Amino acid sequence: MLSNIGNSLLFLNVIISLLIIYYSYNCLKISNNLIFKKIYNLSLFQSTSILICFFTLISAFLISDFSLINVYQNSHSLKPVFYKISGTWGNHEGSLLLWVIILTIFSFLFLISNNKHPKDYRLYTLIIQNLLILGFLFFILFNSNPFGIVNPVPKEGLGLNPILQDPALAIHPPLLYVGFVGSSIYFSAAMASMISNYNDKPFAKSIKSWVLISWVFQTLGILVGSIWAYYELGWGGFWFWDPVENASLLPWFAMTALLHSLLVLEKRKALYFWTIILCLLTFTLSVTGTFLVRSGILNSVHTFANDPTRGIYILIFLSIMISASVYLLFTKYKPEKSHVSANSKETFVLINNWFMMFYLLTVLLGTLYPIFLDALLKSKISVGPPFYNSVIIPVVVVFLVFMAVGPQAKWIKNRFINLKQLLAILVGAIIINFAIIYFFKSYSVISNLIIISSLFLIISSLFDFLKKSETNLSRILSHLSFGFLIFFIGLNHNFSIEKDFNLKLGETKIIDNYKFVLKDLELYNQSNYKTIIGKLQVRNVITNEERILKPEIRIYENPQTLTYEASILTNFFKDHYLTMSNIDRSEYYNIKFQEKPLMIWIWISTIALSFGGFLSLFRNAKNN
Template identity: 40%
Template sequence: MTAELGHYALVLALALALVQSTLPIWGSRTGDDALMGTAAPVALAQALFVSASFAALTWAYVTSDFSVSNVYENSHSAKPMIYKISGVWGNHEGSMMLWVLILALFGALVALFGKNLPQTLKANVLAVQAWVATAFLLFILLTSNPFLRYDPAPMEGRDLNPILQDVGLAIHPPLLYLGYVGFSICFAFAVAALIDGRLDAAWARWVRPWALTAWIFLTLGIAMGSYWAYYELGWGGWWFWDPVENASFMPWLIGTALIHSAIVMEKREALKVWTVLLAILAFSLSLLGTFLVRSGVLTSVHSFATDPARGVFILLILVLFIGGSLSLYAWRAPTLKQGGLFAPISREGALVFNNLFLSAACAAVLVGTLYPLALESLTGEKISVGAPFFNSTFVPLMIPVLIAMPFGPLLAWKRGDLLAATQRLLFAIGVAVVVTILIYGFVQGGPVLAPLAVGLAVFVIMGALADIAERAALWRVPLKVSLARVRGLPRSAWGTAVAHIGMGLVILGIVGESAWKTEVVQRMKLGDTVTVGRYALTLDSLFPRNGPNYQEGVARFVVAQDGKTIGTMEAAKRVFTARRMPTTEAALLTHGFSQLYVAPGETITESAIDVRIYDKPLVLWIWLGCVVMVIGGGLSLSDRRFRVGAPRTSRARKGALQPAE
């Protein structure tokens, strides 16, 4: 009965989405306040019914109701509870339910917290959001119904894909979807602004918190997915330039550009056309990622769908929303009134520079991701575009961004002084140069350019600190006054500095792991010792062990440094009972911000094992840096001006959509 109630709630949610997608926008066209007023309560009701439907599916998993086909295909009675719950979104149908749930909840948040929005704009935003919801609700009900029944019900389920039975994969999809779907609000604001005729600094003020929120969750989702792949798949890497990885990285790049572009629009009412385009592209790339993962065109652990009908349906959604929004943009963009002017050397100019290179980097990733698919569909020829292409195109485009990053906050609005900004960064430049020289002098091996990359990362970090020091007038006024200034800085200033520091830490981790890691591949017998870097690993024992729904062979290693034992590591090959699928459980030992990493081979016998052992310097900075960036985003999001709402548009600026002069 619960499954039927969940299905019925989903149908009611679709009916409400249809109402929400039509009545408010009709009211905005006719000036009918009553029709526009339906948007918020209907959005809340839609979120309620979608939540009820998702709760019904979750309950079927929790109670192991194998009469529901989705539960039978992806669960097992012996599975730990956390993986029963994560199994809800560990499959195609459930992941689409999670997508729609987050979409509905974001719409409800706009309805609840959008009280300072103009009524017409709010109605249009919620209507556009409902268009997206309608499309995905139809997709679920017509092609991906999670509530189908078996009669009679099977006694036991097939279990969840074993490599998805991990805490990282329990957390990763919700975080990623909060980022993906969060950009739908920016998309709705962009389309609503083009329809409504309101595009000014206030619009940017309304959009930026949603863009920041989506960016924060997407950053966390990408970082969590990267760390999961690093320790769970047993290959020892943290990024593979896999098309599915790229699918989440592209909206992150455009989302980063959107956040910076919205700042210019908010401060100077400039870059209106560009900011609206970025808002459309960020969600368009999220939809593209959904198509790549859910259509079956890619083979990946993330790719659940293989039914061509689903792929065609999602492709139609792409054409409708991406094509429709870009067509509307092409029609309305030429009529947008230009905003404030600024010199190339200015804070606005630095942010435009940032935007151009981020967009170019995203384009390089997009070409590398889609070209093999396009070539195969046109000629049948299969090729792979891997790390060499992306490293040779993406990395050079990001170097100018990193070099310019410390300069931007130190330049004045409208017209800046590059020489003065450079003088304020002399200490940061000096520290970066000293660090580079020290690495060249004392660190052996590695690529010749690696010390320069470390110096660049240090420059980014010290440049962010220089910005705070400059705002506090450090060394120019008494220390007490500087501390008072630091305490009085807006949280957005702290957020910018902290996020930039986080980026510098990520670069440090990438360079350290890529340039100076040590790798040993060897067959070890009991009692054998292998030296990796400064550490000696001895194979201490090999033994079997049973889990709740799996058996595993475990290899225990004793780790010593300078003859002194510093810890033990347990690597395993695990086989899950229901599916008989093996997984690799790598062993990690953290020392400082570095890690020892042991991945077992295909088989573990009673006396020997094949192992791949790494010493990875500074590798943890990759994910800790992401966390620091998220903290920076959170500080910016908590800034007071986002709580007091957007400023009212002056009468002189009220008509934002006028023919360009």
């Protein structure tokens, strides 16, 4: 029953999209500046029906209707209600439905919120957005239908992978999707802008809020994913340069570049085509990321069930998208008379874009190179954290300095920057760095440079904040928090302590300044798993600080899996992170203990960073 409702709604959406395209096309031929009322209505109807379609799928998960293959494969009747719901988008088919929802709702919101802009531009945006919607609807209907049925109806579902049963991972995909699927709307708008010759400042104004929204959500989505990886994967890290993580980072770089170049387009009417390219690039990278993740050609910790036909479909979709945008770009391109003077704000925005493109290409290359090498030469290589760290980190040092200096420049004028003040800040940064060396002992040259340059950015952002004349609070906050983010990552990376040893029940072990005792092991039965909880006493011999950590080993039944839950104690100074795992044929347990300084500040800095985006969004909404 639910399967029929879902399928009918999907068909209905195809028809609505076709109708919207048809009416928009007709409306374009009429020469007044009014959009047919029925286009608005259809667009609202489209958003409503796709939402109902999604709720149909959610209810199938809620009542455990195993006649749907999707529910059968990804749910289980004993699963807690919350994870039944989040299971809806925790799989390939359901998440594609979420894709279409965001495409559709953004299409509707863009249509109703831009009524000051000309008709042609809005309609072309609508048409292109609906072509994207159609592409994904067909993909769902013909290849990845969440409403497919299974016969005979199974009695019980296969269950959701236990490591996905987690609150952070339940909200991670929706956040990330608003980010990178949201970028579709400025892809469509950029195409429409070229077709209808609607450019420069008004174009920049019409998409600015959308870029900000997607950027904020993308940032938060990446953050939640990292927090999840930190406490769930049990390695104590939060960023692994895993290909799937890279896939979410690539659009973020493009968005960040776009966010800055839009400022130039808005204020100075320059860089129009470059901004267009960034709009197109962001969504193209989002689809590329989806292609890489879903086709299964990447080797990653994120395991999506793989199926080569999916890859082929997305690849065709992607090539059409790219060739259409490249074609349009070539036919419309005119060299512009840009007015960028040295030492002006425009120059520094260009510098931002330059570095963003470097990060983007490095990460893209690192992600794709092994695939090409394997296909061309049959040689297998790995590109992991040590590669990215050694290529990117030295460049970040220079980047942070530009980030500190740039905002002080003025538009148009090439006023020289106050050199004395910069030197004073630099000296201040070095002195603080000395203090850090004194407290934590020494560390490597490159870490040293990272700390100094991030302090440089922090101090100069604080100076900007204190200056009364400066009113751009969102920029100061974002730059300041980015400085803090790098600063805390640097400190955390350098001064983390890691101990790895084996322990049995009742045993005591002393390593360096720490004394570990495995006091107790208890077995509990939970609703859908069994768990062994260890009780580990950790005492710092010097400070006499004592903590009890309770790591878990969970045994899930459906499907049968072992997972190791880290025990994490957080305070404002440091995290204690401990995992325990059983060793086969032995009464010993392997213990991994980590002390990670200032961990929580990494999360707080990222939240503050995205809050800067929020502030900018509010200001932008108020000004328009």
